[in-house]
Amino acid sequence: MDRRxxxxxxxxxRRARLRPQDVGLPEYGGRRRVPGLRREELAQLAGVSVAYYIRLEQGRGGNVSTAVLDAVATALRLTPAERDHLTNLARPAPRGVRPVVRAGASPCSEAARGRVRPALQQLIDTMENVPAYVIGRRLDIIGWNRLACALLGDFAALPPERRNLAWQVFLDPTARALYEDWDAKAADVVGYLRRDAGRNPGDPAMAALIGELSLGSPEFRRLWAAHDVQDKGFGGKVLHHPLVGRLALAYETLTLPADPDQQVITYHAEPGSPSAAALRLLASRQEKTTERTLS
Known part of the structure; x- marks a missing residue:
């Protein structure tokens, strides 16, 4: 992707989604050629010259200051995830600069190679009643436990290039039946992928993935063109599983401090609920299947 x-x-x-009256500006008569705020209106709100804002929007802002980016972000009413995305695009890390390695982490860590540390894999394996999986850059699914496979699909049976959350949602037809609100799930996934693309510009694997998704899914093309960005956090999802039926589950996202490119996603059901019983049944079936395979 081209950063500019x-x-x-x-x-x-971001300008297109705001109207002058939304930000306290008078709306003068006359038809607007494009929806939303004009460049000069945004420059006025951010306290910068029109010429400077135009250079910034065109990617010619040079070493733009944090204060200017904060002012533009505030004028556009950006979310925290969108603010980070703006900074990543406007002030990319210089070429050849290695990412900062946190204390205790190796520059040749498992995360850098897109692998899960053995200790982390052992941890999620012990979570026998909690579906858990690990995503890395580009939403690659790089680790999982048995219950996650039982709930979301057998990742181990897929070739490595297909172990990807975005590929699963947009190009695997079973995903539409699995997620009750597939449209919301699809929009979330594109927001996560857009954020990752901004954090890792120039990633050829990311460009290849976006190209494949764009060719294979008109829904992805439409959502990608919107440039929406979001962080993966917590919330709820309703799934329709072919074996145990409807499950209303909550999910949590845990970012690893030493490996910030990796996140652990877990699902759980409200204790005592029908979904909790269905999840236990799924875990029991998965355990019996494993026992038959080993015997």
Whole structure:
């Protein structure tokens, strides 16, 4: 992806969703050529010259200051995830600069190679009643436990290039039947992927993935063009499993401090609920299947 193009389109789409009256500006008569705020209106709100803002939006802002980016973000009413995305696009890390390695982490860590540390894999394996999986860059699914496979699909049976959350949602037809609100899930996944693309510009594997998804899914093309960005956090999902039926589950996302490119996602049901009983049944079936395979 071209960083300047990404920055231009991101700022343009953020301007398009605001009207002058939304931000306390008078709306003068006359038809607007494009929806939303004009560049000069945003420059006024951010306290910068129109010429400077135009250079920024075109990716020619040079070493733009944090204060200016904060002012533009505030004027556009960006979310925290969108603010981070703006910073990543406007102030990318210089080429050749290695990412900062946190204390205790190795520059040749498992995370850098897209692998899960053995101790982390052992941890999620002990979570026998909690579906858990690990995602890395580009939403690659790089680790999982048995119950996650029973709930979401057998990741181990897929070739490595298909172990990807975005590929699963948009190009695996079983995903539409699995997620009750597939549209919301799809929008979330694109927001996560867009955030990761901004954090890792120039990633050829990311470009290849986006190209494959764009060719294979018109829904992905539409959502990707919106330039929406979000962090994966917590919430709820309703799934329809072919063996145990409907499950209303909560999910939590745990970012690893030593490996910030990796996140652990867990699902759980409200104790005593029908979904909790269904999850226990699924775990029991998975255990019996494993026992038959080993015997």
């Amino acid at each position: 193009t990404e920055l231009n389109e991101f700022l343009r789409t």
